[in-house]
Amino acid sequence: MITVENLTKSFGPKLAVDNISLSVQKGEVLGFLGPNGAGKSTSMRMITGYLPPSAGKVSVCGYDVLDRPLLTKSRIGYLPENAPIYSDMSVFGFLSFCAELRGLYGSAKKKATDKVVEHCFLQPVLHQSVDTLSKGYRHRTCLAQALIHDPDVLILDEPTDGLDPNQKHEARSLIRQMGQNKAIIFSTHILEEVEAACTKAIIIDQGKIVAIGTPAELKARAPLAGTIVVGLRGVTWQALQPELAKMRFLAKSELLVESDSRVSARLQPTGALLPELLETAHQRRWQVEHLTIDEGRLDDVFRAITMPDTERGSSL
Amino acid sequence: MRKIWTIARRELGAYFSSPVAYVFIVIFLLLTGFFTFMVGGFFDRGLADLLPFFVWHPWLYLFLVPAVGMRLWSEELRLGTIELLLTMPVTPWQAILGKFLASWVFLLIALALTFPMVITVAYLGHPDFGRVLSGYGGSILISGAFLAITCMTSALTRNQVISFILSVVICLFLILCSWPPVTNIVVNWAPAWLIDGFAGIGVMTHYEGFQRGVIDSRDLLFFLSVIGFFLFTTSVILRAHRA
Numbered sequence: 318m319i320t321v322e323n324l325t326k327s328f329g330p331k332l333a334v335d336n337i338s339l340s341v342q343k344g345e346v347l348g349f350l351g352p353n354g355a356g357k358s359t360s361m362r363m364i365t366g367y368l369p370p371s372a373g374k375v376s377v378c379g380y381d382v383l384d385r386p387l388l389t390k391s392r393i394g395y396l397p398e399n400a401p402i403y404s405d406m407s408v409f410g411f412l413s414f415c416a417e418l419r420g421l422y423g424s425a426k427k428k429a430t431d432k433v434v435e436h437c438f439l440q441p442v443l444h445q446s447v448d449t450l451s452k453g454y455r456h457r458t459c460l461a462q463a464l465i466h467d468p469d470v471l472i473l474d475e476p477t478d479g480l481d482p483n484q485k486h487e488a489r490s491l492i493r494q495m496g497q498n499k500a501i502i503f504s505t506h507i508l509e510e511v512e513a514a515c516t517k518a519i520i521i522d523q524g525k526i527v528a529i530g531t532p533a534e535l536k537a538r539a540p541l542a543g544t545i546v547v548g549l550r551g552v553t554w555q556a557l558q559p560e561l562a563k564m565r566f567l568a569k570s571e572l573l574v575e576s577d578s579r580v581s582a583r584l585q586p587t588g589a590l591l592p593e594l595l596e597t598a599h600q601r602r603w604q605v606e607h608l609t610i611d612e613g614r615l616d617d618v619f620r621a622i623t624m625p626d627t628e629r630g631s632s633l
Numbered sequence: 634m635r636k637i638w639t640i641a642r643r644e645l646g647a648y649f650s651s652p653v654a655y656v657f658i659v660i661f662l663l664l665t666g667f668f669t670f671m672v673g674g675f676f677d678r679g680l681a682d683l684l685p686f687f688v689w690h691p692w693l694y695l696f697l698v699p700a701v702g703m704r705l706w707s708e709e710l711r712l713g714t715i716e717l718l719l720t721m722p723v724t725p726w727q728a729i730l731g732k733f734l735a736s737w738v739f740l741l742i743a744l745a746l747t748f749p750m751v752i753t754v755a756y757l758g759h760p761d762f763g764r765v766l767s768g769y770g771g772s773i774l775i776s777g778a779f780l781a782i783t784c785m786t787s788a789l790t791r792n793q794v795i796s797f798i799l800s801v802v803i804c805l806f807l808i809l810c811s812w813p814p815v816t817n818i819v820v821n822w823a824p825a826w827l828i829d830g831f832a833g834i835g836v837m838t839h840y841e842g843f844q845r846g847v848i849d850s851r852d853l854l855f856f857l858s859v860i861g862f863f864l865f866t867t868s869v870i871l872r873a874h875r876a
Contacts, residue, residue: 391722401713417639418721
């Protein structure tokens, strides 16, 4: 549905987006991550056809965005950053204006407007002036505008920015639900959102794609991903160390907490460490109080990738 | 065509949803009345025509048209709604024309409300209605030309005040370069080709015919090409914003 090839944008000497390529199919939700100023919004503006790229190609539903602007624009629903809205209109007036620009008139317009009003919970403020809306409602009004023509492709620039936790949850489930039969790209700063709503995620930094994969794949790249945190009773750290040294699949070990006869340690495996560990514990009659395998945190991956100099994941 | 109408209707709605429209119309009517009767000496002339009415229009438009048009694109740039508008399936030309026509219709409404003036002369004497009509036509064209200039200046900046001032300066230039009191001074030292050149682009020379009831196709062409030129410049500026 969306294909981006070698997209580049420079503002004067500054390279805002540097040679990025990606594709999103129907049924996929792509999360766009990156620090502020990484080029997320610029990329999205080029995909929607608002900014012309300096080099590279964007095609939406098989058509080039520059060659067939009206055709591709009519297939895209776009929520710009900060959800801009004409402040002198009512919510209803704004939505009918957008519906008409999308080529919906008469009963089709009414049907489309009613549907998005219901979807985005705008009924209570329908005839209120946009000026007087709270930030959450403004955002939802602008989101409603992006959905009004039931587009195949949705580009959402920080759709949950400025919403309260309940509204964030609603927005996320809305995105996930719509992702089943649309191609969606959305950008965010909130990493849990990527895990909650995306099928694929991209991290971009200084205009370049630095990581791409499913949320699970990205998490596996965390420095601590796959390490075993174990709590044992009936052994001291001193007594534990020689036993650990005998293990074949252990790369590194680190003491987390020690008190009385309890030890909590983080172990980095090189292979099937877990059976080995459990067997030793069984033989020595240590009680295993807790055992977790660290899945890795997206926050850590994000930090490690976008700020390699201040990497703090090397605690092992 | 339908999209141009949608955009124009939204813009017109924006004028009338705030007090600005009503304030503007009232001030426009008060000023036309004041200039016609007090400064223009409508009654002293003893003639049943609207010359003292039309002669002031370029000077009124000099300030009032930039005031009407300054928000057209500046507001879009300031609010960021331009991103919304230009990612809709509309061409930039549809957006430019829609906005321009909305403001022009608004100015037309204000001008139409000066109809008591026509009734007054018709009551007092037997005016030449052809002249009245051509005077109104010229007035509409001047407001359109000034409006196109304001469209361009408002596309330049997100600041409405800057857009207003720039537009007033350009419009003032177009008035002064063929306004007799100025040309009479300049004629002493400037070469003839320069004077003629400036007179050619000045709005006053081209407006004069309309006031006398003479519709010259060259004057008509002048105003239409000024409108076309500045709207084209607007489209270039809007494209440059994005590139």
